[in-house]
Amino acid sequence: MSPPLSEPIRYRLTVEYDGGAYCGWQRQKDCLTVQEVLEKGLRQLFGHPVELLCAGRTDKGVHATGQVAHFDAWQPRSPETIVRAVNALSPSTVAVLAATRVSTDFHARYSATYREYLYRLLDRRLVPSALDRDRVWCTPGRTLDAERMRQAGATLMGTHDFSAFRAAGCQAKHPIRTVQRLELLRRGEELHLIMGANAFLYHMVRNVVGTLVQVGQGRWSADRFQEVFQSLDRRNAGPTAPPQGLYLTRVEYPQSL
Amino acid sequence: MSPPLSEPIRYRLTVEYDGGAYCGWQRQKDCLTVQEVLEKGLRQLFGHPVELLCAGRTDKGVHATGQVAHFDAWQPRSPETIVRAVNALSPSTVAVLAATRVSTDFHARYSATYREYLYRLLDRRLVPSALDRDRVWCTPGRTLDAERMRQAGATLMGTHDFSAFRAAGCQAKHPIRTVQRLELLRRGEELHLIMGANAFLYHMVRNVVGTLVQVGQGRWSADRFQEVFQSLDRRNAGPTAPPQGLYLTRVEYPQSL
Numbered sequence: 001m002s003p004p005l006s007e008p009i010r011y012r013l014t015v016e017y018d019g020g021a022y023c024g025w026q027r028q029k030d031c032l033t034v035q036e037v038l039e040k041g042l043r044q045l046f047g048h049p050v051e052l053l054c055a056g057r058t059d060k061g062v063h064a065t066g067q068v069a070h071f072d073a074w075q076p077r078s079p080e081t082i083v084r085a086v087n088a089l090s091p092s093t094v095a096v097l098a099a100t101r102v103s104t105d106f107h108a109r110y111s112a113t114y115r116e117y118l119y120r121l122l123d124r125r126l127v128p129s130a131l132d133r134d135r136v137w138c139t140p141g142r143t144l145d146a147e148r149m150r151q152a153g154a155t156l157m158g159t160h161d162f163s164a165f166r167a168a169g170c171q172a173k174h175p176i177r178t179v180q181r182l183e184l185l186r187r188g189e190e191l192h193l194i195m196g197a198n199a200f201l202y203h204m205v206r207n208v209v210g211t212l213v214q215v216g217q218g219r220w221s222a223d224r225f226q227e228v229f230q231s232l233d234r235r236n237a238g239p240t241a242p243p244q245g246l247y248l249t250r251v252e253y254p255q256s257l
Numbered sequence: 258m259s260p261p262l263s264e265p266i267r268y269r270l271t272v273e274y275d276g277g278a279y280c281g282w283q284r285q286k287d288c289l290t291v292q293e294v295l296e297k298g299l300r301q302l303f304g305h306p307v308e309l310l311c312a313g314r315t316d317k318g319v320h321a322t323g324q325v326a327h328f329d330a331w332q333p334r335s336p337e338t339i340v341r342a343v344n345a346l347s348p349s350t351v352a353v354l355a356a357t358r359v360s361t362d363f364h365a366r367y368s369a370t371y372r373e374y375l376y377r378l379l380d381r382r383l384v385p386s387a388l389d390r391d392r393v394w395c396t397p398g399r400t401l402d403a404e405r406m407r408q409a410g411a412t413l414m415g416t417h418d419f420s421a422f423r424a425a426g427c428q429a430k431h432p433i434r435t436v437q438r439l440e441l442l443r444r445g446e447e448l449h450l451i452m453g454a455n456a457f458l459y460h461m462v463r464n465v466v467g468t469l470v471q472v473g474q475g476r477w478s479a480d481r482f483q484e485v486f487q488s489l490d491r492r493n494a495g496p497t498a499p500p501q502g503l504y505l506t507r508v509e510y511p512q513s514l
Contacts, residue, residue: 016386016387016388017387017388018387018388018390063388065388080383083383083384084383087383087384087385092385092387092390093387093390094387095384095385095386095387096384097381097384124354126337126340126341126344127273127340127344127352127353127354128344128349128352129273129352130273130274130275130349130350130351130352131273131274131275131320131322131392133275133349133350135388
């Protein structure tokens, strides 16, 4: 092994995981997390403790196909070696998709300028999904009217106070967020909601989805959705959608980093 | 409960299941099967033992989104009751998608005129899939050339002797099958092979896929694929593709039934 460097090297990882296998991203005492298993693999590869910081700390059950994280290492390793070794050392429920060397100015969380989530809804009326039971939310009861949901959701685009969709325990300094993308796409029997913003409040996507489903099932009007949003009061919004339909799909950074 | 009927009523079920949760369709002594769990649910609903016969007995690990099965009951139940009750009584890894009353001339296996399978290949070079690890075959090593595979596979269309792709232990009376559909579709990072025929030999789709992957990875030419096919000798073909990429998606019957 070569001698340690005088300055650390920073690496950026793109990570996919099955949220059902973990108690979320962040390290916990008595429950397996994504951070813990990846840090363990990196420690074995680099021979020293590694702290891995991510762009968006996902909750228990929430998946990722494009989580981004960074860490500092005191030994140089090629990106290909990092990908191969960490995947070989980690459970099959997590995969490092890519590794790149980045400047020490790069911070997975604080440098991120845009985050995108996918929420998968399945609205078979009577029947749950045997194959995707841990990958979608099977909305019970009525068929979802995508057009009604689109009309209601359009009001979220742009810069607003999202307090109506902010869960208790949210640690953000303020509730203002800028939604840059909100799409609802039919994908066979599924309805996919894609939501992109500079940043998200705690449970924001799941609270938006839970409320939009009220509209899609015909219980609430698009006008009521807008009233809820403008009330800035979480108690007026719908229930929080369950975690297994949610995927962190993309995080963007300034090109200079 | 109403008195039993003098003649049984035949019902047809469409079934989805996660093959990874079962030792295949067919009842076995020491291993959980799809047939066993569904027969158990039906017995609880109808109050008498039920035998469930399927169109295509899938192996351990093989999934279905459109398996068809039939059974005879001595109590009338509405299709909606059957769907709801059996799903409520069964594990979440199996779902009855639909139930219909059919003539006693209908036989899930012997009346079927067409079966269709999907095989999902994922050819990320270095990285396995954390989310779809039990849903696709992550082909190792090289990228798949779909066009080469299409050219080679085209030779399978029509009526031929499929002995080259017939596994030992196949109980079919003869090896002649008529392939009516063979398509290879790019779906993001995945390659989907769709194969439809009047019927299939044992492991036929998985043996075709394993051999086509040799072509797609550039090891074998399309000419060699054709030679293997025409040799009628299983020993010349490629390895059997693993079960978790395979889905029984559709079974068709004469309209008169």
